[in-house]
Amino acid sequence: MKDLAFYGFAAALLAGAVGTVVSRSLYRAAFSLAATLLATAGLYFLLTAAVLGAVQILLYTGGVLTLTVYAVALTDGERLAGPRWRRPLPAAVLAGGLAVALGSAALSVEPSVGLGGLEDGRALGVEVFTTYLVPFELLSVLLLGAIFGALVVARKEREP
Amino acid sequence: MTLPRLLVLSFAMFAVGTFGVLARRHVIAVLLSIELMFNAANLAIVSAAWAHGLLHGVVVVFFAIAVTVAEVAVGLALFVLAHRLRGTNQLDDLNTLRG
């Protein structure tokens, strides 16, 4: 049963990935990515990391995609002038090479069934606020910086 | 659902994303491809964490997602600015650092 879900999510994931990369329309690319991200969230649930799955849906899918759609809308929209790709062949070769290199490494791993036990939200919270407290605080600073940075960079020129 | 298969899946997504980064012309298309790569990496980490029962992997990915969100926000803001200044959305046109 789990395996069926796994393969289902996997298929959706790959389809979305390919769709993102191939789409002529940016909106379609964005939503393909959304599909991929949701599929990943599903996989997280399967891997017993429920909290993470929720986070993935909220932040990644919700936040990132929304931002992207805004950006596309604020610029010149989905019209894609000219060809989609530049030099697809070298890119494909390199991507393929990467896939081979990584894949052979992946296949050399022992096929064990996972231990799981990643669903404990309480334990996760404790970890974040004890062992990983400093990174957490730094992350807050980073997010603050990102907010202000983005604001400053993208605001309209003020009329003198 | 075993670890090697999970890893193969995530590396496949990673490779697709790499192709997108290298081959697409539009800036936002490239940004989306980068997202794919991030996501693939996160999946790989969570898979390994699941395989060994380590909660630390989840924490790491948690932080990674947050950082990624911030990065995307800033990146998109930069794109908006570049578009305003240059009038283009083609990555090839942003080449002032040429030798």
Place this chain on the structure above:
Amino acid sequence: MIWAIVALAAPALALVAIGLIPPLRRSGRPAAWVSVAAISAALAAAAVAAAEVVRSGPAVREVLWAPLHSFPPVRFGILLDGLSATMAVLVAGVALAVQVYSLGYMSGESRPSLGRYFAYHSLFAFAMLGLVLSHNTLQTYVFWELVGLGSYLLIGFWFERPAAARAALKAFWTTRLGDVGFAVGVVVLWAAGGTFVFSELFERAADGSLAGPMLAVGVAGLYLGAAGKSAQFPFHVWLPDAMEGPTPVSALIHAATMVAAGVYLMVRIAPLLAHTPTVSAWVLGIGCLTAFLSATMALVERDVKRVLAYSTVSQLGYMMAAVGAGAAGAAFFHLSTHALFKALLFLAAGSLIHALHTNDLFEMGGLYKRMPWTAATFLIGALALAGVFPLSGFFSKDEVLAGVLDHGHRFAFAVLLATAFLTAFYIFRAFWLAFLGGRDADRHAHESPPVMLAPMAVLAAGTALAGLGGWRAIAHMLGVSVSFPEGVHAGHPPAIVPVLGSAAALAGIALAWSGYGRGLWSPAALRAQLAPAVRVLERRWFIDDLFLALYRALYLVPTRIVGWFDRYLVDGVVNWVTDRTRAASQALRVTQSGRVQDALYFLVAGAIVLLALAARS
């Protein structure tokens, strides 16, 4: 000892005051008074110090400077003994006379110039006093160089005149050449003797631990320095040109003090010279050569100051010959008397120049009527220089001659005797041309003001009286010094010496009187007849030309070669490297398209390579 320090400190303080307080310097006369006051104080202090030495013997005061663990400490020290005290009194005394005289002579100078002049005088006084009071060779060297600086500044005082600037530079470089030898000598003596301090070097020479070729080389090095400063052949070339400086400067530096520093040094290291017969022989030989050669050059000079300059060189030759012969005491005695009468002669010449605005003897004549004091003092100085009884010059010259003869150097004695004849001739030639003779040169000539005449009178008195008991006094002072542990015997020279000496002097005077006074023979005709010889003398035996040729051959040629090397080889290599770098950068530029994705290709490719490598291991 404290008085020695005061003597040193006074001119130093004057220098600091005048140098560091621009309003004082620019005010002119007040600066002059500060300097004069300082040198007076120095003289008084030096006199008291000398009395102290007579009472209680030599004294040394040392200060350790920067003691290091692995190196013997550098010791600065004041050596107050008979020799240095006498010298200090002499230096301060002549300097005082000259500075007072300068108040009159330099009265035409602008105020800031005057301040500068007296600042230099204080500098020089400090340096010279420091030199004579040093207790080790290294310190002497430091003050030696400082004296050279003072000389340069004072010779080139009127630096807007190209001739003066060139002369100052010539003096500096020529003495510098000698100073290289000095430095080498200092180091060699330290290497062989283990110390810089004079008294310790003497001890080690005496007990034999400092001997052989090292000692000879060290002493020779010091002699080279002395030869430079004391204008021995062939370093004498700077002194005649140095007459471009103001006459009081010539009186102080180039008669009495700086040029005497070389002789002083040689007298100081007399104990070392006693152990190096080869070096002593050279000192004697070059001294005689110098004395004779420069006397010949003085015979044909028109410029009164140049006559005196050559005379100084000649007399320095006398002193060095005495040192070389082993009669260092006689040399020092002659140094002292010469300081007095040569300074006197220069000041008298300055009086002439100040009144007539010319140095040329042939533009003078019959001035004894209008400038009687100058004439009288010049006459006294001339008699002393010629060595006529009972002036001091007679006694000191005879001691020198006696000393040379005593040590068996008959040929040297003959040369010096011949030089004495020439000396008397040329100085009285000058005297007659300037003060007597038929012409009545300048109706507007007037006697110099008292501020100039007073120092002249004092020096004249000293010249006249120093002969009586002078030798005994000097010998006594030298006896209380570190350099003469066995004292100096104040004996009387054998009778033949004063007889021959006086004969030579009187013969010279007579010849001058007969030619320039009585007109019994015509100097102009003689000059025409001996024209080739005269030309050699006028061209200073072509020594200057020789130096110039050597400079061109030895210095300019290698510099041209080195310059070529630098321009074509060194620069060539450097330029080639830069050209190649630029070409390489041009070639590599193509890889930088400015597009991110092009760079990313390499990134990914690299990642693949790394993964492959990681997988393999």
